Amino acid sequence: MASSYVALPKGVREKDFDAAIAAFRRALGPESVLVSAEQLAPYAKTMMPVSDAEHVPSAALLATTVEQVQQVVAICNRFGVPIWTISTGKNLGYGSAAPAERGQVVLDLKRMNRILEVDPELCYALVEPGVTYQQLHDYIRERKLPLWLSVPAPSAIAGPTGNTLDRGVGYTPYGEHFLNACGMEVVLANGDVLRTGMGSLPKSNTWQVFKWGYGPYLDGIFTQSNYGIVTKFGFWLQPAPPAYRPFSIQFDDEQAIVAIVDAIRPLRLAGVIPNACVISHALYDAPVVARRADYWTEPGAISDEAVRRIMKDHGLGAWNVYAALYGTEEQVDLHWKMVTRAFGRMRKARIQTAEDRKGDPIFAYRAALMRGDMDLREFNLYNWRGGGGSMWFAPVSQARGSETLKQMALTKRILAKHGLDYTGEFIVGMREMHHIVDVLFDKTDPEMTKAAYACFDELLTTFSAEGYGTYRVNTAFMDKVADTYGPVQRRVHRMLKRALDPNGILAPGKSGIRLEEGKDT
Amino acid sequence: MEVDRRSFVMGMAGSALLALGAPRAALAKAWGGAPSGWTLFLGHSEAAPAFARGVRSVLARAGCPEPGIVDAPGGPIAAHDALRAHVARARGRRWIALVDDGGAALFQELIRAASGWLLARGSHACSRDASVPLRHLWVAASPTWSARTLLASSLMGTRSSFALTEQILGGTESTLPPAAVRNDTRLPGSADWVECVGQAVAAAALGLGAAAAPAGDQRFVHRAARDEARLPTWRLATFVADL
Numbered sequence: 001m002a003s004s005y006v007a008l009p010k011g012v013r014e015k016d017f018d019a020a021i022a023a024f025r026r027a028l029g030p031e032s033v034l035v036s037a038e039q040l041a042p043y044a045k046t047m048m049p050v051s052d053a054e055h056v057p058s059a060a061l062l063a064t065t066v067e068q069v070q071q072v073v074a075i076c077n078r079f080g081v082p083i084w085t086i087s088t089g090k091n092l093g094y095g096s097a098a099p100a101e102r103g104q105v106v107l108d109l110k111r112m113n114r115i116l117e118v119d120p121e122l123c124y125a126l127v128e129p130g131v132t133y134q135q136l137h138d139y140i141r142e143r144k145l146p147l148w149l150s151v152p153a154p155s156a157i158a159g160p161t162g163n164t165l166d167r168g169v170g171y172t173p174y175g176e177h178f179l180n181a182c183g184m185e186v187v188l189a190n191g192d193v194l195r196t197g198m199g200s201l202p203k204s205n206t207w208q209v210f211k212w213g214y215g216p217y218l219d220g221i222f223t224q225s226n227y228g229i230v231t232k233f234g235f236w237l238q239p240a241p242p243a244y245r246p247f248s249i250q251f252d253d254e255q256a257i258v259a260i261v262d263a264i265r266p267l268r269l270a271g272v273i274p275n276a277c278v279i280s281h282a283l284y285d286a287p288v289v290a291r292r293a294d295y296w297t298e299p300g301a302i303s304d305e306a307v308r309r310i311m312k313d314h315g316l317g318a319w320n321v322y323a324a325l326y327g328t329e330e331q332v333d334l335h336w337k338m339v340t341r342a343f344g345r346m347r348k349a350r351i352q353t354a355e356d357r358k359g360d361p362i363f364a365y366r367a368a369l370m371r372g373d374m375d376l377r378e379f380n381l382y383n384w385r386g387g388g389g390s391m392w393f394a395p396v397s398q399a400r401g402s403e404t405l406k407q408m409a410l411t412k413r414i415l416a417k418h419g420l421d422y423t424g425e426f427i428v429g430m431r432e433m434h435h436i437v438d439v440l441f442d443k444t445d446p447e448m449t450k451a452a453y454a455c456f457d458e459l460l461t462t463f464s465a466e467g468y469g470t471y472r473v474n475t476a477f478m479d480k481v482a483d484t485y486g487p488v489q490r491r492v493h494r495m496l497k498r499a500l501d502p503n504g505i506l507a508p509g510k511s512g513i514r515l516e517e518g519k520d521t
Numbered sequence: 522m523e524v525d526r527r528s529f530v531m532g533m534a535g536s537a538l539l540a541l542g543a544p545r546a547a548l549a550k551a552w553g554g555a556p557s558g559w560t561l562f563l564g565h566s567e568a569a570p571a572f573a574r575g576v577r578s579v580l581a582r583a584g585c586p587e588p589g590i591v592d593a594p595g596g597p598i599a600a601h602d603a604l605r606a607h608v609a610r611a612r613g614r615r616w617i618a619l620v621d622d623g624g625a626a627l628f629q630e631l632i633r634a635a636s637g638w639l640l641a642r643g644s645h646a647c648s649r650d651a652s653v654p655l656r657h658l659w660v661a662a663s664p665t666w667s668a669r670t671l672l673a674s675s676l677m678g679t680r681s682s683f684a685l686t687e688q689i690l691g692g693t694e695s696t697l698p699p700a701a702v703r704n705d706t707r708l709p710g711s712a713d714w715v716e717c718v719g720q721a722v723a724a725a726a727l728g729l730g731a732a733a734a735p736a737g738d739q740r741f742v743h744r745a746a747r748d749e750a751r752l753p754t755w756r757l758a759t760f761v762a763d764l
């Protein structure tokens with residue numbers, strides 16, 4: 001007999017799921033329990049090279065209060081129902097809103113969307129998980145508060161809680177988001193409500209200003225994990241600087257990446273350039289202004305010759321550095337001299353100010369993101385290859401020029417072998433560097449989709465063998481990445497899981513963490 | 522100090538509507554019922570005329586009222602604020618949307634953020650870098666919104682090879698009430714593949730392609746005797762959603 005549900009959670013009988021759904025309806029109200037296929041379809045789309053049917057949820061729950069979240073976990077424990085929690089669900093390219101495993105129930109916290117506090121003097125915010133960056137941006141703008149946000153590229157539609165909990169980043173001096181997190185409220189699997197740091201102390205007003213509290217620091221275990229449900233999140237905001245000077249530097253030679261990174265590192269470590277520097281390859285910038293089909297219509301990866309034509313036609317470098325200076329006019333003037341001196345020594349570096357690139361949409365969107373404004377133009381990446389396929393490949397290395405060429409050559413070789421383009425950038429954090437590659441493919445083409453899966457698998461295998469760990473990955477490859485960090489870490493993750501969530505109801509599979517040994521043995 | 526986002530969005534809606542040139546009539550309505558009207562969102566400047574022609578011809582033949590047109594040539598990337606405000610204001614309508622792939626990522630997120638019902642979505646490509654130039658991926662929430670027979674019969678008119686993959690997420694018929702349409706509604710036929718997609722998407726939105734097949738993936742490939750070489754090499758994404 002056909003099930004009346006789109007899917008069922010693994011190991012849960014329909015009769016028990018019926019009872020769980022009835023209990024969810026009593027707790028949340030019938031309108032907040034979604035089970036029809038049309039209501040669940042918005043949660044089922046992924047950009048990964050797998051069928052969306054593998055990630056379709058059995059239900060979605062819309063909680064609005066902490067008490068409702070507590071009731072949900074109690075019901076899940078009673079019936080053994082796994083839940084996959086999302087805040088705004090915008091983890092695009094890393095799995096989107098879809099659960100890691102077919103049949104998990106999505107707990108959607110988008111309606112917990114209150115901005116609880118914004119303090120313009122101490123420069124912090126406390127929000128519920130459904131709050132978006134757009135919402136905060138509007139709030140700050142309406143009140144003319146002298147504060148800046150730091151946002152990832154999906155800016156307006158994403159939110160600080162989900163982005164930070166997945167250890168996402170932004171492009172301002174506050175761009176390392178977890179570094180600027182301060183205080184969480186977490187519903188644990190047993191229903192307890194934990195406030196981390198100073199938040200557990202009655203009458204304390206230091207929850208959002210002092211991270212560490214007393215005893216072991218706990219916030220980190222609630223990021224990229226499945227040990228609790230964060231229902232309030234505190235983080236620091238940047239005081240609006242009196243002066244802001246974005247700039248770009250272009251290089252036509254791909255080999256220049258070595259010197260670029262070595263020039264940036266001391267400027268970053270000394271605080272001259274206070275935000276993470278993006279070094280974007282021509283093909284990462286091109287989708288904002290060019291169509292791939294105008295330059296390359298053959299099967300396989302785009303040729304180097306075609307890339308050079310794109311660079312020439314659209315005024316792009318092979319590498320394009322984006323960074324900014326912040327502070328008083330005097331500070332910015334001084335730092336500008338240091339930047340131009342450092343890069344002026346490099347042959348054929350084109351140093352460009354905002355005035356030089358006035359009217360250029362690529363520079364405009366980068367400049368917007370580096371001051372925490374809402375700008376969605378990076379979504380043009382998805383138009384490059386087209387067909388809706390995207391996976392972020394994100395290995396981490398030391399911030400040394402010598403790390404770049406080897407990584408780029410490896411990546412390009414593997415991508416080209418599978419017929420895919422190199423659409424990448426290096427981001428110099430401080431002492432570390434992220435190599436971010438959008439593996440773009442066309443999901444209407446089954447052969448390319450299959451190739452994309454094999455390509456991503458090979459990238460992970462090859463890079464981990466070279467000692468480059470991946471800092472974040474989509475839900476189809478979480479177990480594989482967890483394996484690259486070795487069996488001891490997996491065992492510790494599982495020990496924590498068993499202690500904090502003995503029934504394994506919270507997001508089984510997130511970062512490869514689940515009760516049973518299963519895939520990690 | 523607590524602020525609810527929704528009141529702010531509603532406050533913005535009026536000015537954003539003017540920017541889009543969209544109808545101001547607000548149709549507050551609960552989701553999950555019969556739609557109170559149709560909205561055609563055109564967010565793909567190159568393909569919009571042919572797609573709109575296909576959609577409107579089928580809706581007209583089915584006796585449906587003329588859809589309200591929301592024309593946004595830059596798609597959701599350029600017009601995100603206005604689109605969001607429009608959705609917040611005009612609820613209870615069935616949307617047919619045409620966007621590019623970048624816009625598709627945003628439109629999908631907008632549907633979920635608005636607690637909309639997603640009946641089906643499609644990805645449609647014509648390119649010369651694949652073994653079959655004309656390709657369609659259609660994901661239907663339930664068999665009611667299947668489009669494979671509609672697309673296949675419509676695309677035959679283009680005299681081109683095409684591949685069609687359909688995924689149906691849930692195996693049971695939709696709980697949404699069926700659209701009131703004329704029983705004799707037929708697809709008009711066209712040689713333009715984009716117009717064919719418009720026709721098939723509109724027909725699927727009416728439930729005219731309802732399939733008896735179970736949930737899962739189905740793939741079909743049609744090989745033409747000689748492919749039409751001059752098809753426009755565009756990529757589009759389509760949505761059918763109740764918002």
